[in-house]
Amino acid sequence: MGESAITVKNLTRRFGDFTAVNNINFEVEKGEIFGFLGANGAGKSTTIRMLCGILSSTSGTAEVGGYDINEEPEMVKKHIGYMSQKFSLYEDLTAAQNIEFYAGVYGLENSHFDERYRWVIDMAGLSGREHSLTGELPGGWKQRLALGCAILHEPEIVFLDEPTGGVDPISRRGFWDLINDLSDKGHTIFVTTHYLDEAEYCNTIMLIHAGNIVAGGSPQELKTDYIEYSMYELECDNVIDAMESLRTKNWVEDVSVFGTSLHIGTNEEEAERKVREELSDAGIEVRRFERIIPSLEDVFVHLVQEDKRISR
């Protein structure tokens, strides 16, 4: 185990009667890509806001880059970079002017500025477009410029809040290459995302649901540790009816719809035969049935359902 960049201890945040973040604990190692996952309203943003030093905790604490978020939020801010979910650079300034502004705000020395400026322009692929208005740049460029401005001052820890929302798949891929480069250079990356395929790129994943951490570990660990049964995928007509008729069976641990197919979790040895029997009784023809390696999506659907069942 390496040194930790972020240490969260019993962190809690309440808004009135509502507990947004409930007594969470975790550590983020230096240089890793840490994926923080959860649905909207699960407590992701509240956690990020606390870790960035712009929201104080109700109880518990966290150390970010060695600074306490409640005691020294100013020091925390100096050592982190943050890229918000919604684009938050000045659209009425040029790309160059935005870079210059953030360089000033983070107190970059003049000598250092030129080098960092070139770096951001190259990284974002903005050569020749430095003097275009930021608002007129295409989505992918805007997003890379935002990342550039967030890490202009070479922070040890970078927070990326849903960085690839609303960006086309190719730009998303390119963006993750950038994130990997940063991680290789020793930056710690704390990223939230909706896309579970992106979560596969992370070294560690933490799942938050209704303010509670429900699971954590490497993508591999999550797939093997949390699902204690085999996963099957089947294709048939009427997936909803099929799910309804399988759900009530005691040998079925988990069943959920994935697009036009169904994922079934069970420990039953003769799963295929039993499923086919069950569904043909219901008048549904199974076109394809095969065993699959559970994806992160399977894991999350399972964990969230489990958590709901427990809290009920």
Next chain:
Amino acid sequence: MNKLFKKLKPIVKKEFRQVIRDRRTLAVLLFIPAFLITMFGYALNFDVKHIIMAVYDEDNSKLSREYARSFIHTEYFDLYGYLNDRDQIDNLMGNEVIQVALVIPHDFSNYLIAGKESKVQVIIDGANSNTATTVNGYVEAFTGDFSQKIMLKTFLKTGSKAAVMPIDFRPRIWFNPELKSAKFLIPGLIGFILMITAVVSTALSIVREKERNTIEQILVSPVNPLELVIGKVVPYILISLIAAAAVLLVGNILFDVVVNGSYLLLLLVTLIFLVACLGLGILISTAAETQQTAFMMATMITVLPTFILSGFVFPIRNMPEIIQAITYLVPARYYLVALRAIILKGVGITAFWDQILYLIAFGGLVLSVSIVRLRKWGL
């Protein structure tokens, strides 16, 4: 201090770039004040002159005509004409053709020559009470003058030696000798215009950051609220000062308003006032979520209160006590006193230092409250 300045510079620079980029707003900020002063300067005129007067002279003697002429030969009254019928007055005044009618009875000159008191009737259109009061004053003054002349003549005729008036009344009006309303109004207008532009522009500039989400990135940066506020306010102070200078220039060219006092003092007082206004703008921006709400709040807080409660048009002294108490919340109230003192009277700071203290207190209070509120966002 050096450290503070370091972060201030990029903020000021950025703000300037945004203001310059937004040409339309910049033009509005710079030129609307000068335009407003031209409009207001001509339209807001309380001087009463060229009142249209009809004369119904039943006497039609040398004396009665002389009396009527004593009005008409001034710039205050214009003659509509001599009427033949008393009933015409009703019609003319009802249709707003004339504002005043002078009725001279048939025995006017006979009585005067006989040394007896004669009565005249003056009918004034009271629909506009301010004008009516002024017209009434003019008629009294001219009639008084005329009476004096008759009296002197009578004295001379009877051979009295003491043909001297007991009191020789020679009024002199200071600071605005021609009693032009423009001179009184222009300092008020400067305050009025600065207040609106300063409050509205700051409120909008901060709310814009919220609306466009750019505040997010500032919040997580090491910028503190004081730096952000000062950095945002500096460009608007400069623009407001330029606008104020433009207003003074237009006031000078069109309405002959000159600054009698010290320009330095004027600048100082204006700066203090602007800081208070900008503080108010920031306070609004911490409460409003959209530029539209901010604009509404800003105009509501500035336009009417400044127009009505600052002493710009209506004297505070004449207001009921409760309303007078409310006027203490209107920063323009203090500024106007100082501004009129400097521009019209040319006096020094000793004449209005208390007003400056009030302004500083007001500005300090508003700014502290807004910084506390900004802190709540996590700045």
